[in-house]
Amino acid sequence: MNDDNDDLFVDNPYDFDPTYNYSLEQLLQISPPREAKNYLAFWQNKYESTLRLTPQTVLHDRNDERGDWRIFDLSYSSTERFPIRGWLLIPKKGQVKRGFIIGHGYGGRDEPDLHLPFNDAVLFFPCFRGLSLSKKSPISSDPFWHVRHDIDKKDQYILGGCVEDLWMAVTALLRLFPQLEGHLGYLGISFGGGIGAMAMAMEKRISRCHLNVPSFGHHSLRLKLKTLGSADSVQKVYMNAKKSTLKTLRYYDAAISAKYIKMPMHCALAKFDPVVAPPGQFAIYNALPNRKQLFVLDAGHYDYPNKKIQEIELLQELSRFFQPLLD
Numbered sequence: 001m002n003d004d005n006d007d008l009f010v011d012n013p014y015d016f017d018p019t020y021n022y023s024l025e026q027l028l029q030i031s032p033p034r035e036a037k038n039y040l041a042f043w044q045n046k047y048e049s050t051l052r053l054t055p056q057t058v059l060h061d062r063n064d065e066r067g068d069w070r071i072f073d074l075s076y077s078s079t080e081r082f083p084i085r086g087w088l089l090i091p092k093k094g095q096v097k098r099g100f101i102i103g104h105g106y107g108g109r110d111e112p113d114l115h116l117p118f119n120d121a122v123l124f125f126p127c128f129r130g131l132s133l134s135k136k137s138p139i140s141s142d143p144f145w146h147v148r149h150d151i152d153k154k155d156q157y158i159l160g161g162c163v164e165d166l167w168m169a170v171t172a173l174l175r176l177f178p179q180l181e182g183h184l185g186y187l188g189i190s191f192g193g194g195i196g197a198m199a200m201a202m203e204k205r206i207s208r209c210h211l212n213v214p215s216f217g218h219h220s221l222r223l224k225l226k227t228l229g230s231a232d233s234v235q236k237v238y239m240n241a242k243k244s245t246l247k248t249l250r251y252y253d254a255a256i257s258a259k260y261i262k263m264p265m266h267c268a269l270a271k272f273d274p275v276v277a278p279p280g281q282f283a284i285y286n287a288l289p290n291r292k293q294l295f296v297l298d299a300g301h302y303d304y305p306n307k308k309i310q311e312i313e314l315l316q317e318l319s320r321f322f323q324p325l326l327d
Contacts, residue, residue: 009272009299009302009304012272012274012302014228014274016226016227016274018272018273018274018277018278018299018302019271019272019278020225020277020278020279022271022278022279024271024296027269027271027278027279027282028282028286029286030218030221030279030282030283030286031283031286031287032217032218032253032255032256032258032259032283032284032286032287033218033219033220033221033250033253033255033256033283035250035253035256035259036250036251039250039251039256040260042251043198043201043202043251043257044202046160046163046164046202047167047202047203049079050079050164050167050168050171051167051171053077053078053079053168053171054077055076055077055078055168055171055172055175056076056077057074057075057076057172057175057176058074058075058076059072059073059074059088059176060072060073060074060075065092066114067114068091068092068093068119069089069090069091069092069114069123070089070090070091070092071087071088071089071112072087072088072089072090073085073086073087073088074086074087074088074124074126074172074176076126076168076169076171076172077168078129078161078164078165078168079161079164079165079168080161082129082134082136082161082165083134083136084126084127084128084129084134084165084168084169085126085127085133085134086124086125086126086127086133086134086169087111087112087124087125088122088123088124088125088176089112089114089122089123089124089125090122091119091120091121091122094119094120095120096120096121096122096177096180097120097121097183097325097326098118098120098121098180098183098184098185098322098325098326099121099122099123099124099173099177099180099183099184099185100116100118100121100122100123100124100184100185100186100187100322101124101126101166101169101170101173101184101185101186101187101206102116102123102124102125102186102187102188102192103126103128103166103186103187103188103189103191103192103193103195103196104125104127104128104131104132104189104191104192105189105190105191105192106131106143106146106147106190106191106215106229106230107143108127108131108132108141109125109127109131109132109133110132112125113125115315116187116315116318117315117316117318117319118319118322120326121325122173122177122180124169124172124173126165126166126169128162128165128166128191128192128195129158129161129162129165130146130149130158131146134165139158143191143229143230143233144230144232144233145233146158146230147159147230147233147234148233148234148237151234151237151244151245151248151249152241152244152245152248153248154247154248154251157248157251157252159194159195159198159216159252160251160252162195163195163198163199166186166195166196166199166203167199167202167203170184170203170205170206174205181205182207183207183325183326184205184206184207184325185206185207185208185209185210185322185325186199186200186203186206186208186209186210187209187210187212187318188209188210188211188212188214189211189212189213189214190212190213190214190215190275190276190300190301191215191230193211193212193213193214193215193254194214194215194216194217194254194284195216196209196211196214197211197214197216197217197254197255197257197258197261197284198216198252198254198257200257200261200263200265201257201258201259201260201261202260206263207263207264207324207325208263208264208265208266208321208322208324208325209261209263209264209265209266210265210266210267210268210318210321210322211265211266211267211268211284211285212267212268212300212314213268213269213270213273213276213281213297213300213301214254214267214269214276214281214284215229215230215231215254215276215280216252216253216254216280217253217254217255217258217279217280217281217282217283217284218253218255218279218280218283218284219234219246219249219250219252219253221277221279221280221283222234222235222277222280223235223238225277225279225280227274227275227276227277228274228275228301229274229275229276229277229301231276231277231280234249254280254284255280255283255284255286255287256287258284258285258287258288259287259288259289261288261289262289263291264291264292264293264321264324265285265288265291265292265293266292266293266295266317266318266321267281267284267285267288267292267293267294267295268295268296268297268314269281269282269285269294269295269296269297269300270296270297270298270299270300270301271296271297271298271299272298272299272300272302272304273299273300273301273302274301274302275300275301276300276301278300281300293317293321295313295314295317297310297314298310
């Protein structure tokens, strides 16, 4: 990496280079891979089938208040009747004017985030199938195995189910708050960022979206770059079953899906990341057709001196980016 903060990462503990020797300029030149001929139809069919379902939403009052929020348990039924559970935050004071769905990373989620700058919104934190509150046998909650689940079956691959979980989360939230139609946003980090990119390609009910160090971008690159992330597990599968693995992965590439996203997008992408390789992250951003904003992080999935400052700056940007949801 040929940028000014190279020296911050010289003494990192990895036996590979988490910049992959890409400069920021080079990262911004990465194009998405070639897509399967019926890629768009594949996802359109999934989306239309999912929208026909009823979420069977259940809202439970925990009698839990923290700071400015009341916290509820919210569950719903996703595709294949998979039970999805999460938390819903409602502000204790003021009028609810918008709503957000927040996706988690591959480490799952133990509790909702309380620091987001949206005190006039309902915040929904669903846990994707097989992870955290939505654990269920036979799906492993370990990312190493979760990312492999049904990878040999294009139509049943776990990532497709997680995308459907997100679409159903939108349906569930609008069933509870129909007045928020046209005022919804999505924020997804890492795993939730990649799932978000695939979901937003079809999703018309979300108006604005933020992706933070999103995964699953440009699989043909991900399969070649050494990493500590879920791509490492997929690489091991690929070595033993190249044909069947590629047959599935070519339909689950967040960089290809990004080409079809129409809504305004905000992306926070890292130049150094040992878990989600930066070339895959930037392939997603570069594929977005228009109305996009970029916040460059020094690093992702890694502690660094400027991290707290960048987190504060990013939250300030997100506050401005999602302001139009109030219109």
